[in-house]
Amino acid sequence: MSFLITTAQRIVYAALLLLAVVILNFILIHLAPGDIADTIAGDMGGADATVMAQIRIDYGLDQPMLYQLWKYLWGVLHFDFGHSFFFNVSVADLILERLPATLLLVITAQILALVIGTLLGVISARRPNGPLSHFVTLIALFGYSAPVFWTGIMLLITFSLWIPIFPVAGMQDMTIEGGGLAHYLDIAHHMVLPVITLASIFLALYSRLCRASMMEVLGADYIRTARAKGLSESQIIYKHALKNSLSPVVTLAGLQFSAVVSGAVLVEAVFSWPGLGSLALQSIIARDTPTILGILFFSALVVVIGNLLTDFVLRLIDPRIRSGR
Amino acid sequence: MNKPILRVEDLTVTLTTRDGIAPVLDNVSFSLNAGESIGIVGESGCGKSMTALAIMGLLPQPVGNIASGRIWFGDEDMVAVSDARMREIRGNDISMIFQEPMTSLNPVYTIGEQIAEVLRRHQNMNRRQAMVRATELLDAVRVPDPARRVRDYPHQLSGGQRQRVMIAIALACEPRVLIADEPTTALDVTVQAQIFELLSDLQSNTGTAVIMITHDMGAIAEMSERMIVMYAGRKVEEGTVDDVLDNPRHPYTRGLIACVPHIQEVVTDQRQPLVEIEGIVPSLSEFGQNACLFASRCRHVTDQCLAARPPEAQVSLQHHAACWHAEKLS
Structure with missing residues (x-):
């Protein structure tokens, strides 16, 4: 019985730890300068500000960060890690x-x-x-x-x-x-x-x-x-x-x-x-x-x-x- | 008189230290009769434990070695037998209880397994038989609720209970000789008495001969028929417990007896001072000298003591003392 309780306890801790990791990763990555818009613009050989802004709107990067984080967490809970901009397939797959x-x-x-x-x-x-x-x-x-x-x-x-x-x-x-x-x-x-x-x-x-x-x-x-x-x-x-x-x-x-x-x-x-x-x-x-x-x-x-x-x-x-x- | 089952003859054990090779046991001889109980007393470092380890073939490797002498167990010289034969004897014919019950049991196996293991090794029992016998043994050493306790791990037991388990392991194969190396030193006084009582009960039931190593004169008086006093790797006095305690002939034995504190019946203002043997045990480098090693601490010292190692003087039939002045000290 105590074994089951300890096991449950460990698993809850592990889940909380994972949650913290997800949030921390998300914030860290978004703190770093540069995003997918820069890469796309780079690949196109340069783009002006309106095109860049349009790309950001397309990928939902113009939303407030907390909202993005919430959306991301909600997705992770449903095993949805979003869509890869680069490979153009679902990240989970x-x-x-x-x-x-x-x-x-x-x-x-x-x-x-x-x-x-x-x-x-x-x-x-x-x-x-x-x-x-x-x-x-x-x-x-x-x-x-x-x-x-x-x-x-x-x-x-x-x-x-x-x-x-x-x-x-x-x-x-x-x-x-x-x-x-x-x-x-x-x-x-x-x-x-x-x-x-x-x-x-x-x-x-x-x-x-x-x-x-x-x-x-x-x-x-x-x-x-x-x-x-x-x-x-x-x-x-x-x-x-x-x-x-x-x-x-x-x-x-x-x-x-x-x-x-x-x-x-x-x-x-x-x-x-x-x-x-x-x-x-x-x-x-x-x-x-x-x-x-x-x-x-x-x-x-x-x-x-x-x-x-x-x-x-x-x-x-x-x-x-x-x-x- | 019985034929002795264990006979130690002129045993010399050396320990290799940084300063050279020191004889930690110097020409020690004694014998043990079947069913008998003898005590070995002396200060720390006098060679009590080395004697036990030498008999068990468990001297610390590679520093400890038997330099000369024989240890006869029945008709076999245990100094000369093969390692494989020695492993058959250990735990089966001769077994040992150690000083530290807290650390002498393996923490990751149940106590039942640790008792059963020795039965499987020596008595050809299968797992189930050995476990049943282990439970009986736990009961025999008076561990309460043995059927449940047999599945416990050492850390779930108190020190006294752990020493009981060690005794169960040692006596599992009904050995002919049991060596108990300060079995109660680490335990509470009340528990000490219980362990001694258990040991003497088991001894009278099984007829196992016991070598009791201790620095507790009271325990010796209680448990043993004969006693050996050791000092600096040498046997200094040997005799029946009554002879040695009533009529000690070696100054060291006298000192040891005087050191035992007595509780006064009525506590008065004038408490008796505690007695000590002045001076310190000689260092290992002085061991093996052709002189009396106790001389530096002895009140009766003469030139003769410093010039030659005293031979064993016979006081009575079974009473010997290695002192030049044994005759005078009555």
């Missing part, structure tokens, strides 16, 4: 078409970074001064210091040009007909490099944090108790120590969710991945306000859902959080 590609990239990279990072952290915590531990530290430092776009370009040059085993760009090969297994394998093949690029930076974070928290946990009294029970080393590490050292890693993963989403923008640009990131880039250049707002809303939604999930996973791991004490 535009985003829903691109969102799956980004989600696929972000979620795969996040899971991969978490699983491999945790494993590397555990391995290096068992022998903190062993060669493997130093190797992991080196990789982590490298992954964390290198900018995402640089890593991406280097991987592209190495594994698509020198050793052409992975495709250069895009998400699928147009020549492959029909659906089925071949189609999924093709997408997976295209995903390898972008996912590695995006995962590398977070892999570094997670493995370092897991190593540190694992080393702390291994010194805990209850690990000595587990040893005194005569348990095997792998039971001690993977049953008793790992579950305790996961909390900080999961917390960080939740906090990093927004960073993964924004990292995806750069990775998508490098690998021409047809996701929200490349759409965001195009619509910012075109000053396509409804699309930008829509993308911001959906990235916020992804981050908020990511944080909600983190919260639940933490509850699953640690009973002390569950009881709310």
Whole structure:
């Protein structure tokens, strides 16, 4: 019962947070100088003031801002994010078409970074001064210091040009007909490099944090108790120590969710991945306000859902959080 | 007399520190008979816990090592057996209760699971059998409402209850030896008495031999038949509790006994001052010297004490004291 109440509470908070994000985004975008009228005028090679004014009236930009905001919020409530000036389709359709590609990239990279990072952290915590531990530290430092776009370009040059085993760009090969297994394998093949690029930076974070928290946990009294029970080393590490050292890693993963989403923008640009990131880039250049707002809303939604999930996973791991004490 | 089930022979344990290698246990020998209860007393850092950890094979790695000596459990030398065999013994034949009940249980598993786990490991029980037995054990250590409590997490229990759970874990496989390392130090006085009572009841029911490590002379007098006094990694006196408490032959033992505060029946203005043993425990770098390590704090010190390590003088059949002046100090 208390679980249901907490869940409801979390969801209400998340909804309020989203509302605040929408309002803030709207105001910020409208504070910035320049609008779609400027872009259209620019494309036409210049226009006089009356034409500009007519364009603004056509797009409803002459109304007071509060009224515009109200209209926008009303629309969002009905899942209507307006009409893209630039692409000339409904923003909701535009985003829903691109969102799956980004989600696929972000979620795969996040899971991969978490699983491999945790494993590397555990391995290096068992022998903190062993060669493997130093190797992991080196990789982590490298992954964390290198900018995402640089890593991406280097991987592209190495594994698509020198050793052409992975495709250069895009998400699928147009020549492959029909659906089925071949189609999924093709997408997976295209995903390898972008996912590695995006995962590398977070892999570094997670493995370092897991190593540190694992080393702390291994010194805990209850690990000595587990040893005194005569348990095997792998039971001690993977049953008793790992579950305790996961909390900080999961917390960080939740906090990093927004960073993964924004990292995806750069990775998508490098690998021409047809996701929200490349759409965001195009619509910012075109000053396509409804699309930008829509993308911001959906990235916020992804981050908020990511944080909600983190919260639940933490509850699953640690009973002390569950009881709310 | 019974054949001892645990025999520690000339055990020397070293600890590698920044200043070098120090013998934190220096040539310690004692034996434990089946069903017997012995107490080990001494100040912090005298080697009580190291003795326990050495027997359990849980010395801090990589700094703690057994340099020499043997620990016989039945016919097996536990210093020489394989890690796998040691894991079979730990928790099954020899188990241990620790000092800190608040942190000795894993916070993310239910207490039922933590008891059941040791049963599954050593007694070939399946999940359900182990859980049923865990509930019975909780009842045996007098945790109220065991059927419900078995699903609780450690943070839902008080310190005393957690120590009861630790006792249930330690006794789950009916071990032949139980090592209790200051089991009540972290608990309230009233709870301490309950835990001691529980331990002695369980001991008389199961016939488990107990090594009780403590700095509480009262607890030793209550719980144990024989006692060992340790100082700076050495055994300084050993004997039956009655012999040692009534007729201590080592100045350190005398000091320890004098330090126990007494509550006066009628509180007068003239309260007795608290007694202390003056001076401090020697530093680790002085351990292992061929001299009496208590000499710097001893009123009876002579040149002989500083020149050579005192041998064990036999006071009576079971009573020994490692002091050059043991004969005089009666």
